[in-house]
Amino acid sequence: MNVQIVEVGPRDGLQNEKELLPAQVKIQLIDKLVAAGLKRVEATSFVNPRWIPQLADAEEVLQGINRPEDVRFSALVPNVRGMERARASGLTEIALFMSASETHNVKNINKSMEETFPVLREVAREALALGMRVRGYVSTVFGCPYEGAVPIDNSRRVTDELLEMGAFEISLGDTIGVATPKQVREVLAAMLRDVPTERLAGHFHDTRGTGMANVAAALDMGLRTFDSSIGGLGGCPYAPGAAGNISTEDLVYLLQGIGYETGVDLNRLVEAGAYIQEQLGRELSSKVLKAELASKRAG
Template sequence: MQVQIVEVGPRDGLQNESQMVPTEAKIRLIGLLAEAGLRRIEAGSFVHPRWIPQLADTADVFRQLPRNPDVTYSALVPNLRGLERARECGVTEVAVFMSASETHNRKNINKSISETFPVLREVVQEALTLGMRVRGYVSTVFGCPYEGAVPLDNSRRVTDELLKMGVYEVSIGDTIGVATPRQVQETFSVLVNDVTSERLAGHFHDTRGTGLANVAAALAEGIRTFDSSIGGLGGCPYAPGASGNISSEDLVYMLHGMGYETGVDLQKLIEAGSYIQRQLGRPLPSKVLAASLAQAETCAKNEAEGDTA
């Protein structure tokens, strides 16, 4: 069975970093991810640099990315101006976003959920007219930092509206990493019944250590597309110091062990994780990355001791 992985590290991961990663390093990272076999990579965001300065160079990144007909590089866009900037850079797929909770949506977009629909509808329709594909994100599906539990009907309504606008897929997000496997199964069983599993993806965070367990729960409900971040890049803005996105290395390791095919070369993926870890100068949360690098270091040490024996 095939599972698709949407790599969000270059966008969702790097936007949470306190330090600026050079444009050249971002391009190199994205190239390594493509070489590892990832075919869907979210490479940046056209949100105003005032709000996300870490991704202010997204236009430069897209203009310099090596074109690969097998790889789709997408970008997040908040409005028509962001869409226009994406079009100027040759972007062929964009993503729009909103929340399932009213308070989080107002904090993020400065509009109610109902007020956000016509704004996004205009963006989606224009993107489709330009020949772009459009993906949708729904945040705080499993919990909101301001409201706590979020009614499932909120997520059903937002998902339905996004699909009616013309997005081809909706990514269901555990923004603050509070979901548990039972909650994931209950939520996806309803959403799949509403819209079919082919139109849905899972976006889980490992803030409380349940990220991969939640992937397994979503798999049981027929979900076959998941977002993840190289090295586990990205944190939770509502829980300083906590981990955020599930790690691409950890996800691929688990999926392969469960008999799923991803088309991703795990060793090359680890090399990509090692590269961005060196660029950031600190250990990343990925457990598979840490274990692989520790094993390599041990082997190198044993070989060196054998040469001097």
């Protein structure tokens, strides 16, 4: 049984770091992730650099990385201008994002949900016309920092809209890390009434320590694609000090331990985690990374 991993550390992880890393460090990180066997990597973002200065070097990074033919690289884009920059950088896949809660959408991209749909439709139309693949993110599916519980119908509507726009896959995000396995099963049961499992991915954060349990619940419901971040990089501006995305090392360890094939070399993945941890100068949250590095020191 195979599970696809979408590595989002270079984008979703690093965009939350206070420190601005040199482009060469990001290039080396991505190359190490690819060398570990990851086949899908979200490398950067083409959001306005004023909003996310950590990723202002998107073109330089994409120009510098190795690009094996069997690896799919993507970038997050907010509008047609971002999509055009991604295309000019040689990407063939982009990701669109939108919240399932009105307040979070306004805070995050300064637009209401109704104002966001036409923008995304235009981007998707232009991208598909150029032969690009479009992935969709739905944020705050399992809870909003402003509104609390988010109605499942909100997530279903955004998902349906993105699929109608031509997105090949929708990543359902636990943006602030509040989901529990019971909730994951309930949300997926509702979503899967209309959407096949192969069109959905899980995007969990480990803010409250339930990230891997939520992956297990999603696996039980049939999902076979998960986003994760090397070292557990990331976080959420609405949950200060919280752990970030689920760690790629932890995810691979779990999946391999219960019999799923990932195509990822865990030893080389740990090397990538150790590299970015050293560059950031602080310990990352990945439990497998901590355990493996401690074992090596002891040995």
